[in-house]
Amino acid sequence: MTPGPVTPPMQTPGLETPGLETAGPETGPAVPGTAPAVPGTAPAGHVLRAAAIRKAYGAQTVLDGVDLTVPAGCLTALVGRSGSGKTTLLRLLAGFDRPDAGTITIGDRLVAGPGRQVPPERRRIGYVTQEGSLFPHLTVAGNIAFGWPWRARWSRRNRRDVGELLDLVGLPERYLRRFPHELSGGEQQRVALARALAPRPDAILLDEPFSALDPELRATTRQAVTAALAATGTTTVLVTHDRVEALSIASRVALLRDGAILQEDTPTGLYHRPVDHQVAAFVGDLTVVPAALRGSVADTPLGAVPLRHDQHGTGRVFLRPEQVEITEPGAGHTDATVLTADFRGADGLLALRVGTPSGDVDVTARCAAHHLPAAGQRVGVRVSGPATATAPADSDAT
Numbered sequence: 419m420t421p422g423p424v425t426p427p428m429q430t431p432g433l434e435t436p437g438l439e440t441a442g443p444e445t446g447p448a449v450p451g452t453a454p455a456v457p458g459t460a461p462a463g464h465v466l467r468a469a470a471i472r473k474a475y476g477a478q479t480v481l482d483g484v485d486l487t488v489p490a491g492c493l494t495a496l497v498g499r500s501g502s503g504k505t506t507l508l509r510l511l512a513g514f515d516r517p518d519a520g521t522i523t524i525g526d527r528l529v530a531g532p533g534r535q536v537p538p539e540r541r542r543i544g545y546v547t548q549e550g551s552l553f554p555h556l557t558v559a560g561n562i563a564f565g566w567p568w569r570a571r572w573s574r575r576n577r578r579d580v581g582e583l584l585d586l587v588g589l590p591e592r593y594l595r596r597f598p599h600e601l602s603g604g605e606q607q608r609v610a611l612a613r614a615l616a617p618r619p620d621a622i623l624l625d626e627p628f629s630a631l632d633p634e635l636r637a638t639t640r641q642a643v644t645a646a647l648a649a650t651g652t653t654t655v656l657v658t659h660d661r662v663e664a665l666s667i668a669s670r671v672a673l674l675r676d677g678a679i680l681q682e683d684t685p686t687g688l689y690h691r692p693v694d695h696q697v698a699a700f701v702g703d704l705t706v707v708p709a710a711l712r713g714s715v716a717d718t719p720l721g722a723v724p725l726r727h728d729q730h731g732t733g734r735v736f737l738r739p740e741q742v743e744i745t746e747p748g749a750g751h752t753d754a755t756v757l758t759a760d761f762r763g764a765d766g767l768l769a770l771r772v773g774t775p776s777g778d779v780d781v782t783a784r785c786a787a788h789h790l791p792a793a794g795q796r797v798g799v800r801v802s803g804p805a806t807a808t809a810p811a812d813s814d815a816t
């Protein structure tokens with residue numbers, strides 16, 4: 419039987435033998451099924467499915483009917499406000515906790531459900547935490563090989579595979595003999611991913627793996643990690659607070675709110691076709707303006723705006739800052755006064771006030787930094803691109 423993957427948070431580093439700190443002698447042929455995932459040889463990931471998951475802590479119901487399907491080989495980002503239950507769901511998927519109701523399946527294996535709770539080490543799910551949690555007394559090689567059976571650990575084939583896994587996450591082979599304290603935070607996270615991939619898990623769970631890194635390291639580490647996941651076709655759930663990260667690296671994004679998945683969609687679907695204004699505001703800066711909806715066009719204080727979907731009646735329209743173009747005064751649909759200009763390096767965010775017969779409307783615009791007007795300046799405003807109108811039931815829009 420194929421052994422399960424290592425789940426580092428559940429392992430006891432002290433159980434490891436110091437002799438494994440450097441590559442040991444070859445002990446025989448690799449045990450079938452223990453070779454790591456390497457490009458071109460890895461099996462496709464498995465569908466990960468959570469259905470009708472419920473979890474309460476005492477009187478507090480955290481998850482209340484969560485349905486989430488992560489397609490095989492897909493990276494789904496799980497986002498939601500702090501305390502919405504993202505880590506709780508990840509821990510249930512990993513098997514660290516037990517759902518009160520519902521089922522979890524990986525491929526066709528039921529790992530949690532009524533009368534069934536497969537332990538973490540037998541789920542074939544890898545878990546990478548914010549800190550990576552490498553074993554400090556083991557070398558990079560020792561960490562990566564940790565999940566393999568003792569006998570197979572230093573076979574010629576597995577020693578080669580350790581090197582290939584390191585290469586897969588973008589680190590040179592000479593790092594194999596380094597200890598975790600000799601690595602940067604980003605390098606440690608890459609090794610943690612290599613370790614999680616080594617037992618060829620059916621899925622990987624990443625719990626804010628980049629959040630402790632500075633922006634530059636974060637970008638390069640994110641790139642290396644997502645490239646490795648794509649190369650191995652590993653089904654992945656990524657919990658992140660960073661909406662740009664979620665939209666840029668995930669193929670699907672699931673938004674958790676009020677104990678359930680409110681919307682699960684492609685990044686563009688979530689960004690451009692949010693189910694309500696709260697989802698819209700969660701995934702990006704947003705202005706909501708009043709509008710008269712006339713089929714494919716909405717009349718707004720900023721002029722006529724094409725709509726994604728035909729709608730009629732009185733409503734509101736979501737506008738992203740990048741849809742609001744700044745022109746010379748008089749050259750746009752209307753003029754506005756700049757309230758604040760927030761310089762952000764490459765671009766800036768403008769808070770604008772548009773005077774209308776029915777009162778002032780405040781709008782946010784994004785503008786290239788070299789065109790950034792100053793606070794108090796008058797500018798022209800024009801809206802481009804299709805917009806989404808609020809659903810009639812979305813009465814919370816402000």
Ligand SMILES: Nc1ncnc2c1ncn2[C@@H]1O[C@H](COP(=O)(O)OP(=O)(O)OP(=O)(O)O)[C@@H](O)[C@H]1O
Nearest residue numbers: 475476480498499500501502503504505506507659
């Ligand atoms: N073991 C526990 N016992 C009691 N309550 C818990 C436990 N674990 C989590 N909670 C509560 O469940 C809720 C969801 O917590 P969880 O950590 O899953 O949220 P999260 O979305 O991951 O938050 P964050 O983004 O801040 O990490 C919180 O209110 C938290 O206090």
